[in-house]
Each structure stands twice: as structure tokens, then as C-alpha cells.
Amino acid sequence: MSLYLDLRGAADRLAAELSLFYAGHLVCRAGCSDCCAHDLSVFEVEADQVRRALSRMPDEIMDEIIRAARAARSAALGGKEAPCPLLVHDLCAIYGDRPIICRTQGLPLLYETATGELEVDCCPLNFSRASAAADLMKDRLVPLDALNERLVRANLAFCRRAGISRAKSGRRLPMSRIILGL
Numbered sequence: 001m002s003l004y005l006d007l008r009g010a011a012d013r014l015a016a017e018l019s020l021f022y023a024g025h026l027v028c029r030a031g032c033s034d035c036c037a038h039d040l041s042v043f044e045v046e047a048d049q050v051r052r053a054l055s056r057m058p059d060e061i062m063d064e065i066i067r068a069a070r071a072a073r074s075a076a077l078g079g080k081e082a083p084c085p086l087l088v089h090d091l092c093a094i095y096g097d098r099p100i101i102c103r104t105q106g107l108p109l110l111y112e113t114a115t116g117e118l119e120v121d122c123c124p125l126n127f128s129r130a131s132a133a134a135d136l137m138k139d140r141l142v143p144l145d146a147l148n149e150r151l152v153r154a155n156l157a158f159c160r161r162a163g164i165s166r167a168k169s170g171r172r173l174p175m176s177r178i179i180l181g182l
Contacts, residue, residue: 003154041172045158053097069179110141
């Protein structure tokens with residue numbers, strides 16, 4: 001778990017640094033949930049953190065989360081998207097324990113495409129095409145592939161300690177399934 005908590009701390013420090021650097025562009029705020037428009041899936045190590053956070057949730061909030069998880073699961077079975085079931089009144093119910101990808105949303109993300117090209121993805125609410133081209137700096141981007149590599153290592157270590165088979169260690173669990181205990 002320490003590998004994951006170290007990664008989470010590093011992601012938070014990076015997000016804080018980049019949020020300060022790009023403060024003039026960021027419109028992210030409490031209530032903005034455009035990036036939470038799907039039933040996100042996570043590795044076992046993050047699912048464990050979600051379960052821990054949910055175990056501390058007040059009953060009335062948990063009831064809302066369960067209803068949203070059922071709706072998200074039903075939508076997924078019908079081939080449709082649903083918002084993250086952890087959104088309660090457009091706020092993340094587990095904000096302090098949210099997954100790594102949620103900690104970097106809204107910031108400019110650098111990643112390698114399937115063809116090996118580097119690409120930058122930005123929230124269109126935060127960065128218009130013109131501002132992105134003019135103001136994004138190569139050394140001021142979230143290195144998504146590097147974060148994901150660390151997440152995979154943390155997940156493998158967690159799965160080994162938890163006795164989760166290597167075959168299952170790479171699976172991703174949708175939030176709705178974690179919440180509903182499926």
C-alpha cells in the first residue's frame with residue numbers, strides 16, 4: 001500500500017504545482033463534474049481505497065451512491081454511459097480517496113499514442129485550442145504514462161500482498177461493481 005500512497009502523494013504534489021502554474025486557465029471547482037461522466041474503472045489497489053472510503057460514508061450518502069451505482073450498472077449492461085456513481089450533488093463523495101486519474105483531471109496530460117507519438121490532452125473548459133498552443137509548456141504537463149506505470153507497479157505489489165492472482169491483478173473494476181460488491 002505504501003507504493004500507492006507514495007504515488008498518490010506525488011500525483012497530488014504535481015497537480016498542486018501545475019494548478020498553480022496554470023491557474024489563469026483552470027476553471028475547475030467544486031461542482032464541475034464534466035470529467036466524471038462515466039463509470040470509471042480502477043485497479044484492485046484503488047478499489048481497496050474506494051471500499052475503505054465507502055466504509056466511512058454516512059448511511060444517507062451511501063444510499064444515494066448505491067442508487068447511482070445501480071443506475072450506472074444498468075446503463076453499462078445496456079451499452080450506455082452513466083456518470084460516476086460517487087458523484088453526489090456534483091461533488092465526489094470520496095474526494096480525499098479518489099483514484100489517481102481523478103487527481104490529474106483538468107490538467108494538461110501528456111501520453112504516448114498507440115503509434116508511439118506523444119500527444120497532449122486538455123480539458124476544453126480549461127484550455128481552448130489557442131491558449132493550449134500558446135501557453136502549454138512541455139515540462140509542465142502530467143506525464144500520464146509514467147504515473148500509470150507507477151500505478152501498475154503499486155497494484156501488482158498490493159495484489160501480491162493480498163493474495164490476488166496475477167491473472168486477476170491486471171483487471172479493472174468499474175466503480176459501480178465496487179460499490180455494489182459484485
